[in-house]
Amino acid sequence: MLHYKTYITSESAPWVSFVHGAGGSSSIWYKQIREFRKDHNVLLIDLRGHGKSARGRWKKGDSFAHIADEVKDVLNELNLEQTHVIGMSLGTIVAQTMAERFPERISSLILGGAIIRLDIRTKVLLWTGRMTKRFIPYMLLYKLFAWIIMPKKRHEESRMVFVNQAKKMCQKEFIKWFSLTKLINPYLSRLQMKTNSIPTLFLMGEEDYLFMPPVEELVRRNEEFKLIKIKDSGHVCNIDQPDMFNELSIDFISMIQNKKAIAI
Numbered sequence: 001m002l003h004y005k006t007y008i009t010s011e012s013a014p015w016v017s018f019v020h021g022a023g024g025s026s027s028i029w030y031k032q033i034r035e036f037r038k039d040h041n042v043l044l045i046d047l048r049g050h051g052k053s054a055r056g057r058w059k060k061g062d063s064f065a066h067i068a069d070e071v072k073d074v075l076n077e078l079n080l081e082q083t084h085v086i087g088m089s090l091g092t093i094v095a096q097t098m099a100e101r102f103p104e105r106i107s108s109l110i111l112g113g114a115i116i117r118l119d120i121r122t123k124v125l126l127w128t129g130r131m132t133k134r135f136i137p138y139m140l141l142y143k144l145f146a147w148i149i150m151p152k153k154r155h156e157e158s159r160m161v162f163v164n165q166a167k168k169m170c171q172k173e174f175i176k177w178f179s180l181t182k183l184i185n186p187y188l189s190r191l192q193m194k195t196n197s198i199p200t201l202f203l204m205g206e207e208d209y210l211f212m213p214p215v216e217e218l219v220r221r222n223e224e225f226k227l228i229k230i231k232d233s234g235h236v237c238n239i240d241q242p243d244m245f246n247e248l249s250i251d252f253i254s255m256i257q258n259k260k261a262i263a264i
Contacts, residue, residue, distance in 0.1 A: 001054040001073060002044070002048065004044060004045045006041065007037040007041065009039065013039060013040050014040055014246065015040065015042075015082065016041070016043070016083065017045065017084070018032065018043065018088075019085060019086070019088070019092075020045075020179045021088050021090040023142055023162055024089070025046050025051030025052075025165050026044035026051055031238060031246075040253070043074070043080070043083065047091070050169065055170060056173075058176045062218075063180065064093055068094055069098070073107060076167050083106065084109070086260075089116075092111040092114040093188065095111060096111070097191065107199075108200065108253065109200040110201045111201070111238075111261060113204065113205065114215055115188075115211055116188050116211075116214050117188055117214035117218075119210070119214065140142050141174075146162055147159065149210055149235050150234045152234060155185075155234040155236070157239055158226055158236035158240055161236070170209070192218060196224045200226065201225075201228065201248070201252045202227040203230060203249065205226055205230050205233030205238065205240055207233060208237070228248055229231075230244050230248075
């Protein structure tokens with residue numbers, strides 16, 4: 001079982017589950033907990049190899065589907081029938097995979113710093129990482145990636161949070177997670193076709209220059225999806241601009257909950 005923590009407000013409050021990205025942990029949501037727990041039940045999860053979850057769970061052929069199923073095990077443990085899911089960075093792929101594999105359990109998706117397709121710059125960056133991951137210390141690679149993805153002075157807190165969390169990983173875990181990036185593009189193209197019936201909000205920092213263009217293109221082609229750009233924010237917008245991230249997320253969840261109430 002993955003390590004998790006809950007904050008329960010009431011039996012009738014909607015559940016919100018937070019899924020961090022690679023190299024992070026559930027602690028990256030420290031600027032969300034206080035606001036969300038006022039009116040929501042909160043579930044924080046450490047993905048495999050991160051935070052307090054066990055290492056060494058990997059088997060040959062493991063994929064995002066296996067990781068999503070581990071999150072489902074936590075939902076089952078809590079008898080949690082439905083939840084809104086908020087993902088960040090690579091955690092948005094886990095969130096979308098959850099929506100594909102068990103859509104009846106997912107009330108909505110809020111995807112921060114979403115990764116939905118890799119452009120040529122990101123492909124080159126990841127290819128370089130894959131070619132050097134076994135003989136260059138992973139923290140050197142991670143610091144380089146963090147700086148490339150979050151280069152500005154005002155991204156410094158986000159950069160440091162993820163670098164400090166990544167220090168708690170081991171080289172083998174880093175390599176396993178990194179290997180998942182090989183088939184991201186074809187996988188994500190299929191994934192978005194299968195999850196467009198679930199209410200989805202993309203929250204992107206205006207300065208998230210690597211991952212913004214594919215999201216903009218996707219939203220132009222799919223009116224079911226909604227995109228809001230957060231000013232003065234980079235890739236990790238929940239840390240760069242937490243007040244705006246919280247307000248937009250909670251408003252979206254409230255809208256979904258109100259629609260459900262009307263339907264009933």
